[in-house]
Amino acid sequence: MKNLASMMKQAQEMQQRMQDMQGELELREVHGASAAGMVKAVVTGKGTLRSLDVDPSLVDPNDKEVLEDLIVAAVNDAKEKADEMMREETQKLMGGIQLPPGMKLPF
Numbered sequence: 062m063k064n065l066a067s068m069m070k071q072a073q074e075m076q077q078r079m080q081d082m083q084g085e086l087e088l089r090e091v092h093g094a095s096a097a098g099m100v101k102a103v104v105t106g107k108g109t110l111r112s113l114d115v116d117p118s119l120v121d122p123n124d125k126e127v128l129e130d131l132i133v134a135a136v137n138d139a140k141e142k143a144d145e146m147m148r149e150e151t152q153k154l155m156g157g158i159q160l161p162p163g164m165k166l167p168f
Contacts, residue, residue: 093139095131102135
């Protein structure tokens, strides 16, 4: 029974650390860019778009689709970096514990 109680305590501690990490990731920012930095996006570690900066030289009313594509690319770049940051932080938190295939954290 002591072993089960110890495992439950460890699970609760892990859950608390995951919640703490989630809060921290919401505060951290990740920068993404496209068009050689002419379009920049900033997202939180959880992937929420915080800001977007578009170089004025890209604003052409006759070519709006290109600008839209560049914005999407910059946001996706930032989101991928945020996802990678979350994976790295989760790995640190897990301390080498291997999850079954297909299982992702946070739950």
